């Protein structure tokens with residue numbers, strides 16, 4: 680036979696659970712909506728021809744052995760809707776210039792040769808928690824722009840958002856027309872993220888986190 684103590688304990692546990700779910704329901708019903716991530720221009724350099732390798736590791740192209748030049752960054756985050764629910768099976772695309780400021784786009788007839796070891800573009804399908812992950816380089820400036828990484832989020836063939844993220848504290852930000860064009864301070868802060876040393880990395884790798892909130896999405 681169970682001791683009264685265990686029974687009481689169990690009751691208390693169940694009561695706590697019930698309370699927890701009630702609290703969750705209330706929170707759900709009256710939840711403040713998350714602020715949507717601000718949409719920003721796609722710019723001229725979304726790849727006009729996708730690279731042969733479009734995985735989430737931009738540091739290594741196919742089975743190359745030479746890594747891209749740049750500060751290796753583990754870039755991750757979650758794709759959420761305005762209620763805070765995870766968007767799974769969303770395609771997250773990123774593109775950015777290489778360590779010399781050159782895009783893989785054929786129209787970027789740059790001043791400098793492109794880093795052939797930098798993939799320049801990558802894709803990731805979010806998991807059930809809406810999470811994505813890329814290994815890339817910390818973005819660098821190129822003439823006319825402060826460092827940034829372009830993002831596009833798609834689901835079911837529909838584009839949900841095109842935006843960019845920036846390096847927090849970079850002196851080029853205030854002079855950047857597109858960054859400055861985000862007038863709402865909170866919207867601007869939400870796309871201006873920390874690139875911090877990755878704990879335990881002996882080779883100076885960085886981590887960065889960029890959560891993205893999109894509008895309503897089709898159920899899938």
Ligand SMILES: [Fe+2]
Pocket residue numbers: 722724824827829
């Ligand atoms: Fe750009």
